[in-house]
Amino acid sequence: MRDLATLPKAHLHLHFTGSMRLDTLKALAKESHTRLPSSITDGDPLHVPADARGWFRFQRSYDTARHLVCTEETMRRIIREAAIDDALEGSRRLEIQVDPTSYAPFVGGITPALEIILDEARQTTTVTGVEVAVVVAASRMRHPLDARTLARLAARYAGDQPGTVVGFGLSNDERFGTTSSFAPAFSIARRAGLALLPHGGELLGPDHVRDVVHHLGPTRLGHGVRTSEDPRLLDALVEQGIAFELCPASNVCLGIYEQEKDVPLRTLVDHGATIALGADDPLLFASRLTHQYEIARDMGLNDAAIADLARSSIQASLASPSSKQQWLTEVDHWLDSPAT
Numbered sequence: 001m002r003d004l005a006t007l008p009k010a011h012l013h014l015h016f017t018g019s020m021r022l023d024t025l026k027a028l029a030k031e032s033h034t035r036l037p038s039s040i041t042d043g044d045p046l047h048v049p050a051d052a053r054g055w056f057r058f059q060r061s062y063d064t065a066r067h068l069v070c071t072e073e074t075m076r077r078i079i080r081e082a083a084i085d086d087a088l089e090g091s092r093r094l095e096i097q098v099d100p101t102s103y104a105p106f107v108g109g110i111t112p113a114l115e116i117i118l119d120e121a122r123q124t125t126t127v128t129g130v131e132v133a134v135v136v137a138a139s140r141m142r143h144p145l146d147a148r149t150l151a152r153l154a155a156r157y158a159g160d161q162p163g164t165v166v167g168f169g170l171s172n173d174e175r176f177g178t179t180s181s182f183a184p185a186f187s188i189a190r191r192a193g194l195a196l197l198p199h200g201g202e203l204l205g206p207d208h209v210r211d212v213v214h215h216l217g218p219t220r221l222g223h224g225v226r227t228s229e230d231p232r233l234l235d236a237l238v239e240q241g242i243a244f245e246l247c248p249a250s251n252v253c254l255g256i257y258e259q260e261k262d263v264p265l266r267t268l269v270d271h272g273a274t275i276a277l278g279a280d281d282p283l284l285f286a287s288r289l290t291h292q293y294e295i296a297r298d299m300g301l302n303d304a305a306i307a308d309l310a311r312s313s314i315q316a317s318l319a320s321p322s323s324k325q326q327w328l329t330e331v332d333h334w335l336d337s338p339a340t
């Protein structure tokens with residue numbers, strides 16, 4: 001068996017506040033004399049049922065953390081530490097999702113909020129060697145007009161280099177909001193050349209996936225894991241080249257599957273899906289990037305199959321062809337190295 005932390009890979013599903021180190025959150029809480037609930041500070045993975053109350057509990061924990069992110073320095077620290085931690089886990093590329101709306105009041109608006117994140121992403125790329133690119137994500141819980149505002153903002157900073165906006169997403173509880181009402185925002189993002197990266201097929205099944213695919217035209221699906229329940233739909237998505245950002249530990253924490261072995265990773269692999277494993281919200285799920293690959297190993301995937309997953313994550317990323325080629329060669333080297 002080879003060391004999964006040295007396997008070159010791309011990390012394509014990670015939320016800004018959710019990426020925070022627990023120690024950083026504790027330090028911020030101490031500075032602001034905020035008492036954190038023991039459910040966060042104990043470091044155990046959150047575990048909630050996959051219903052509205054479960055999601056509410058998850059969201060409340062997330063909001064507790066988000067309320068402590070109220071300075072430019074903290075915003076920069078989150079990006080920096082996420083990239084440092086990713087580097088330690090073999091990540092070559094991090095595409096981090098953020099909704100700048102939450103941080104806007106503290107730094108003078110959504111434009112400065114996004115600029116701070118992009119600037120830090122550029123600096124961090126230079127320091128860590130991990131390419132950090134940004135996905136601006138709107139929320140299903142807010143008005144679709146807010147999503148359009150964010151899409152216009154994202155479009156202004158669209159690029160293909162680290163430290164630019166490379167994609168536009170849609171997150172939060174899939175049971176809220178009408179998917180079609182977000183189509184205009186996605187059209188703005190599409191016209192700007194951004195990749196389209198909405199969540200879908202996480203809490204809801206194949207019908208929801210069809211809805212997201214039809215109205216939003218995703219490049220990749222955030223999760224999309226429940227597409228596995230309809231093999232024909234899965235084949236159609238694979239045929240269309242839509243990739244899946246799979247987050248197994250997150251799925252268990254949010255009650256979508258009871259145990260890690262229940263996550264239908266193999267079904268997606270067997271159907272030829274392009275998959276990028278991601279940690280989603282390591283702060284709350286106590287599980288980072290390498291752990292997702294450990295879960296795959298526990299499912300019986302050998303090192304060759306795991307190397308394929310890493311290749312798949314690199315291919316699904318929005319990195320340049322030359323970066324991808326370099327990392328794919330590094331994956332070959334990893335697999336050629338002797339197993340211990």
Ligand SMILES: [Zn+2]
Nearest residue numbers: 015171222280
């Ligand atoms: Zn997510």
